[in-house]
Amino acid sequence: MKILITGGAGFIGSHLTDELLSLGHCVTVIDNLSTGSEDNIAQHLTNEKFAFIKEDIIDEDSKIESLIANADMVYHLAAAVGVELVVNDPVHTLLTNVSGTEKVLQAAAKNNTRIIVASTSEVYGKSTKETFSETDDLLIGSPYNSRWSYACSKLLDEFFVMAFHQANDLDGCVVRFFNTVGPRQTGRYGMVLPRFVKAALSNENLLVYGTGEQTRCFCHVADTVQALRTLLERDDTAGKIYNIGNTEKISINQLAQKVIAQANSSSSIEKIPYEKAYNKGFEDMLHRAPNISTITNDTNWKPVRNLEKIINDVIDFINK
Numbered sequence: 001m002k003i004l005i006t007g008g009a010g011f012i013g014s015h016l017t018d019e020l021l022s023l024g025h026c027v028t029v030i031d032n033l034s035t036g037s038e039d040n041i042a043q044h045l046t047n048e049k050f051a052f053i054k055e056d057i058i059d060e061d062s063k064i065e066s067l068i069a070n071a072d073m074v075y076h077l078a079a080a081v082g083v084e085l086v087v088n089d090p091v092h093t094l095l096t097n098v099s100g101t102e103k104v105l106q107a108a109a110k111n112n113t114r115i116i117v118a119s120t121s122e123v124y125g126k127s128t129k130e131t132f133s134e135t136d137d138l139l140i141g142s143p144y145n146s147r148w149s150y151a152c153s154k155l156l157d158e159f160f161v162m163a164f165h166q167a168n169d170l171d172g173c174v175v176r177f178f179n180t181v182g183p184r185q186t187g188r189y190g191m192v193l194p195r196f197v198k199a200a201l202s203n204e205n206l207l208v209y210g211t212g213e214q215t216r217c218f219c220h221v222a223d224t225v226q227a228l229r230t231l232l233e234r235d236d237t238a239g240k241i242y243n244i245g246n247t248e249k250i251s252i253n254q255l256a257q258k259v260i261a262q263a264n265s266s267s268s269i270e271k272i273p274y275e276k277a278y279n280k281g282f283e284d285m286l287h288r289a290p291n292i293s294t295i296t297n298d299t300n301w302k303p304v305r306n307l308e309k310i311i312n313d314v315i316d317f318i319n320k
């Protein structure tokens with residue numbers, strides 16, 4: 001198949017590129033390299049089945065529409081990502097995630113191109129449930145708190161997918177990622193695991209925001225990529241939403257301890273109040289675990305890599 005990946009030079013997109021090329025597909029990546037890197041895809045630049053276009057999807061003269069018209073399938077991953085980036089630049093977040101996705105979906109609907117759109121567990125917002133299902137009601141915070149602009153922009157993307165599916169019969173679905181981690185993820189924008197591993201390897205304090213009692217589930221990027229691949233092989237995903245993540249929960253304090261132990265580090269854990277780490281009034285969720293029964297029932301997909309393997313792979317990558 002001819003597959004277009006927006007944001008394909010990023011963390012998840014570049015692993016997906018590796019996988020799809022290894023399966024014999026032709027892959028085109030469009031990416032403005034804002035948070036992605038050419039290093040992530042450098043290994044494919046001489047492959048005749050691969051093309052890289054360095055471009056912003058929201059540029060007026062972007063080739064995005066013709067690329068979508070020529071593709072059999074699109075993975076739309078390009079987005080402003082990461083809590084720190086989003087809090088510091090909420091206008092950019094909204095423009096990229098809303099206008100960019102709208103443009104991509106218009107083109108997919110017009111050309112009958114199948115599409116998978118990346119969303120996030122952030123859309124579950126401040127809900128106090130421990131485990132989240134795709135049909136749950138969502139509780140997003142006030143617009144006075146820019147932290148919620150990322151969740152809100154991604155939620156609007158989801159409504160766009162549903163609307164185009166309803167109105168234009170768009171063959172599109174949504175994937176809600178829950179903390180995907182692994183090699184190539186950068187800690188620059190506040191992602192917790194690469195930040196912890198970097199600190200542990202240089203014997204610096206691991207900065208835990210808040211009490212550290214909040215729990216999260218971490219999914220190896222190789223598992224996430226397998227989920228995306230299995231969805232490609234189905235023809236009954238249109239108009240659906242899929243949670244993708246690992247169901248094994250861990251508190252951020254325990255995560256920090258595990259990283260220190262696996263990195264053989266002499267680092268300590270330092271607690272930083274949210275107001276210091278982000279802005280005053282920053283809100284976080286206590287727990288966030290996925291119910292993955294929708295994707296497991298439809299595709300048999302389940303994550304198979306545990307946290308120990310994830311941490312070791314991130315240590316090996318950062319040590320390289």
Ligand SMILES: NC(=O)c1ccc[n+]([C@@H]2O[C@H](COP(=O)([O-])OP(=O)(O)OC[C@H]3O[C@@H](n4cnc5c(N)ncnc54)[C@H](O)[C@@H]3O)[C@@H](O)[C@H]2O)c1
Pocket residue numbers: 006007008009010011012013030031032033034035036037055056057058076077078079080081096100118119120121176177178179180181
């Ligand atoms: N990693 C996670 O845990 C996670 C969790 C929830 C959702 N997601 C979603 O998954 C997708 C991929 O995330 P990731 O973790 O690989 O992050 P990433 O930052 O590595 O990937 C995003 C890519 O999009 C590119 N990009 C951003 N704006 C663009 C634009 N206007 N035009 C062209 N390219 C642009 C970036 O340069 C980058 O390569 C995103 O949509 C993100 O919101 C990721």
